Amino acid sequence: MRVFLLSQLLLCLIFGVRGNCQVTETNVIDTVPLEITTSKTTHIIFPFGIKTVDRGSRDILAQKATGVENILQVKAAKADFDTTNLTVITADGRLFSFLVRYASQPLSLNIQVKSSLTDLATFPDNHPNEAQIAESAQRAQNSSAQNISLKDKSSQAKLSLSSIFVDDDLLLYKIELSNNSLLKYTIENFKFFIRDKKNAKRTAIQETEVKPLHILGDTSVVAAQSSHSFVFALPKMTIPDKKYLAVQVQERNGGRHLQLKVRNLHLLKAIPIHQ
Numbered sequence: 001m002r003v004f005l006l007s008q009l010l011l012c013l014i015f016g017v018r019g020n021c022q023v024t025e026t027n028v029i030d031t032v033p034l035e036i037t038t039s040k041t042t043h044i045i046f047p048f049g050i051k052t053v054d055r056g057s058r059d060i061l062a063q064k065a066t067g068v069e070n071i072l073q074v075k076a077a078k079a080d081f082d083t084t085n086l087t088v089i090t091a092d093g094r095l096f097s098f099l100v101r102y103a104s105q106p107l108s109l110n111i112q113v114k115s116s117l118t119d120l121a122t123f124p125d126n127h128p129n130e131a132q133i134a135e136s137a138q139r140a141q142n143s144s145a146q147n148i149s150l151k152d153k154s155s156q157a158k159l160s161l162s163s164i165f166v167d168d169d170l171l172l173y174k175i176e177l178s179n180n181s182l183l184k185y186t187i188e189n190f191k192f193f194i195r196d197k198k199n200a201k202r203t204a205i206q207e208t209e210v211k212p213l214h215i216l217g218d219t220s221v222v223a224a225q226s227s228h229s230f231v232f233a234l235p236k237m238t239i240p241d242k243k244y245l246a247v248q249v250q251e252r253n254g255g256r257h258l259q260l261k262v263r264n265l266h267l268l269k270a271i272p273i274h275q
Contacts, residue, residue: 029095032113034086035103036060036076044072044098045112048130049091056084060100076102092131130214133170137216137231139273140165140172147269152258156181159249159258166270169236170213177249177258178227185222188252190215192234195246210234210245239264 036042049069053062059081065071072088079102086098096113143163150161156179163174179185192210217230239245245262 029097031085031097031099034074034098034100034111035106035108036074036100037102037104037106038076038079040075040106040109042074042106042108043110044074044088045110046070046072046088046090046096047092047114048094048134050088051091052087052089054087056086056100057081060084060086062086074100079104091129092134093129133214133233134216136165136167136170136273137172137214137233140174140231141216141229143174143271143273145271147271148262148266150260150262150266152260154256154258157185157251157256157258159247159260161247161260161262164262164266164270165273166236167273171234171236171267171270172273173232173234173247173262175230175232175247175260176227177222177230179222180225182224184224185256186252186254187219187221188250189248190219190230190232191246191248191250192232193246193248194239194243197242197244207246210237238267 034042034044043065047070050064050072053064053072055062059077061075061077063073065073070090074086081102083099083101086100088096088098090096140163143165145165146162148161148164152159158176158178158180160176160178161173162176165172165174177185177187190212192212193207194210195207212232212234214233215230216232217228219230222228237245239262241264245267247260247262248257249259250257
């Protein structure tokens with residue numbers, strides 16, 4: 001940084017004698033050294049999902065790991081390639097820069113990177129920042145406010161919605177799944193649908209699935225005689241009078257399927273997350 005500022009001052013002295021000279025402070029992003037080879041795959045684990053990947057050369061191969069959003073698999077396309085670079089932008093608005101060189105035996109094949117302190121990328125409005133969503137979800141989880149009381153029970157399992165929070169274009173649903181039985185509750189899936197309140201006979205059920213933007217909590221299993229709390233972040237919405245939002249959880253290899261019906265009047269009670 002000092003060298004950069006001194007060079008700018010020198011240029012000012014040389015070329016800026018007749019006019020005003022303005023020095024602009026610039027942050028330089030550190031480049032992380034990365035070794036890759038042809039016979040082994042290097043995994044880079046990022047704190048948030050990967051948005052874009054730019055390879056400085058076709059001599060390196062890069063792809064997201066199947067089934068996940070935050071792990072990049074990198075490999076050399078040929079041996080002894082010239083040193084090049086790799087740039088990755090993640091969903092929390094961070095930019096990561098790597099200086100890539102060939103090594104027959106890389107020092108590490110699994111690398112976990114951490115976010116820098118400053119947002120460096122700005123996404124369009126239809127691409128929300130995952131770090132901000134995660135922060136809002138954590139706020140909802142830590143809040144003791146309760147403004148909704150919806151419950152469903154089946155064979156000593158209970159699903160309840162206690163709070164709905166709003167954060168700009170997000171609605172955050174604080175949900176608890178309780179298991180009072182001696183059998184663990186293995187979760188098959190948690191899903192959200194917009195459904196019609198009534199449907200005519202012999203007519204297919206009209207429903208639209210709403211995908212969560214973020215899930216806080218372990219949605220795999222609830223142990224026997226325990227409970228687990230979740231926060232689901234969904235896009236902000238209102239629901240027509242003839243429809244409702246179905247919150248559905250299904251038990252794997254079991255029959256304790258639970259459902260909550262969230263109506264528009266419940267959404268209108270949403271609490272600002274930053275109050």
